[in-house]
Amino acid sequence: MQDQKHITTATTVLRLGLAVVFLWFGFSQLFDGVSWVYWVPEWAVSLFHLPPAMIVLANGIFEVVAGALLAMNVWVRPIAFVLAVHFAIITVDIGPDAVGVRDFGLTLATLALALLNKKAP
Amino acid sequence: MLLISAVTHLEAMVVVTYYGVYMKKNIIIGLSIVVVIGIFVYQQKQSSLIQGSPENTEASMTDETTPIEETATPTDMATESAEVIPVEDPTPEAAGLTTATVALHNSRTSCWTIINGAVYDLTGWIPKHPGGEQAILQLCGIDGSAKYNRQHGGGKKQATILAGFKIGILE
Numbered sequence: 001m002q003d004q005k006h007i008t009t010a011t012t013v014l015r016l017g018l019a020v021v022f023l024w025f026g027f028s029q030l031f032d033g034v035s036w037v038y039w040v041p042e043w044a045v046s047l048f049h050l051p052p053a054m055i056v057l058a059n060g061i062f063e064v065v066a067g068a069l070l071a072m073n074v075w076v077r078p079i080a081f082v083l084a085v086h087f088a089i090i091t092v093d094i095g096p097d098a099v100g101v102r103d104f105g106l107t108l109a110t111l112a113l114a115l116l117n118k119k120a121p
Numbered sequence: 122m123l124l125i126s127a128v129t130h131l132e133a134m135v136v137v138t139y140y141g142v143y144m145k146k147n148i149i150i151g152l153s154i155v156v157v158i159g160i161f162v163y164q165q166k167q168s169s170l171i172q173g174s175p176e177n178t179e180a181s182m183t184d185e186t187t188p189i190e191e192t193a194t195p196t197d198m199a200t201e202s203a204e205v206i207p208v209e210d211p212t213p214e215a216a217g218l219t220t221a222t223v224a225l226h227n228s229r230t231s232c233w234t235i236i237n238g239a240v241y242d243l244t245g246w247i248p249k250h251p252g253g254e255q256a257i258l259q260l261c262g263i264d265g266s267a268k269y270n271r272q273h274g275g276g277k278k279q280a281t282i283l284a285g286f287k288i289g290i291l292e
Contacts, residue, residue: 016154023155027162034278037251045248053251064155072151073144 022067029060080114218289227262234260236269241286
């Protein structure tokens with residue numbers, strides 16, 4: 001029982017922490033899209049056939065919505081899984097440098113949330 | 122039998138009510154976080170626009186003088202923009218940047234331009250320019266100061282992005 005309480009608390013901390021991360025970056029892309037345009041990988045432009053600015057905007061909206069759902073504890077497991085895949089793609093795109101390793105950690109943290117979360121009560 | 126049924130219904134109502142309250146609490150907390158983070162990011166952006174001088178803005182981006190090789194994603198740009206790292210010559214040619222040198226890089230595969238006395242390698246920016254490729258391609262190998270200043274002069278965001286492509290000062 002005590003273990004379950006700890007797991008619930010840990011999951012809530014992880015969920016809210018990741019929600020803040022995704023909300024921050026999502027809003028940043030919405031409010032300051034121009035600064036992010038350069039970082040759109042070329043393959044994404046080819047894949048979606050959209051201008052980089054539109055991809056930044058769409059990504060910002062996606063991250064804000066996903067972050068909001070995490071914060072509200074709604075559809076946490078599927079959202080966390082989708083975000084983990086999203087982060088994994090970014091991590092692979094970055095490569096094995098300091099930033100890539102950091103994002104690798106965030107990818108696994110998001111995946112852990114997808115595996116851990118069991119909606120209470 | 123009737124009593125058991127009533128108790129069961131009562132238990133179900135308690136569970137539903139508890140679940141409803143729990144959900145409402147989570148949604149209120151979640152929406153509060155969304156609003157707080159949104160306001161925080163917006164105010165942070167506004168304050169950086171007001172306080173950031175062109176010198177600071179340029180210096181903050183000089184750690185990205187090799188944009189083609191840079192692998193960072195959007196998540197890095199905002200978080201690391203406060204770091205100031207002195208510019209190192211990213212290419213051997215950066216030591217002797219002349220108009221003639223820049224003129225050699227006048228193609229899509231190697232696009233250098235001069236803007237306000239500095240030399241920029243815009244090759245990696247060609248496919249990403251929000252205003253289209255042609256706007257950058259027309260600057261390759263020449264002094265693009267007039268065109269840049271006419272289109273983006275005074276724009277802090279554009280100056281910030283441009284600073285990331287700087288490879289040296291024109292001799």
